[in-house]
Amino acid sequence: MLPLLLASSSVYRRELLARLGLPFVCSSPDIDESHRPGEPAIELVKRLSREKALALASSHPAHLIIGSDQVAVLGERVLGKPHTFENAREQLLAASGAQVTFLTGLALLNSQTGACQVDCVPFTVNMRLLDPERVERYLLAEQPYDCAGSFKAEGLGVSLFQSTEGPDATSLVGLPLIRLVDMLLAEGVPVP
Structure with missing residues (x-):
């Protein structure tokens, strides 16, 4: 089995x-994560997932x-990581009482053969009505500034x-394990 x-x-x-x-190691790829104009x-998320894997192949x-x-989508608006309290507050208040869809891209690249499986797993959240005080309490307690849409x-x-x-609650956290297991099995990995 190839190492993960x-x-x-x-x-x-x-x-x-x-x-x-399964044993695995981690390495952080250095890629441009910019959203291209007109890109759905x-x-x-599929492109960035693939690019992250490819960046480490050599x-x-x-x-x-x-x-x-992963990104969160509110209507036609893509919500990325907020990075600041103010951005997170704005994202959460905009999502109050609305439906937010989390799109999690996943790629599994066999760097030996070049074979790359890529998919996107959606997960939808219906938000409660949120008032500014509740949002601020949540942000101060959780500080989700590195989470898509400010949701931890x-x-x-x-x-x-x-x-x-x-289809997979783990996709909400950022790595859809059910789909990943399918990909690993297709590569012959003996998943327990």
Whole structure:
């Protein structure tokens, strides 16, 4: 079996991948994550997932490289990582009472053969009505500035949700394990 490499510095993705009980290492790719003009959100996350895996292929020539990227979509608006309190506050207030779809791109690259599987797993969240005070309390407690759409679903972010729907709840945190297992099995990895 080729060794697994997670192309990410995300603690959340690392914790999710560890659930599979397979040995892996992590390395953070250096890519431009800019959204191209007119690029649909689904294509954005698929492209970035693939590019993250490809960016590490030459330095890891005999690995299975996992790349993943996520955005939240509110109507036609793509919500990335807010980076600041003010941006996060604005994102959450805009999402109040609305439906937000998380799109998580996933790529598995066999750097030995060049074969690359790529997919996007959607997960929809129906938001509670949120007032500014509740949003500020959440932001001060959770500080989700590195999370798409300002939602830290593995923490207090779940308290902002009315309901959820989707094929894989782990995609909400940033690494769709059900789809990843399918990809690993297609590469002959003996997943427990």
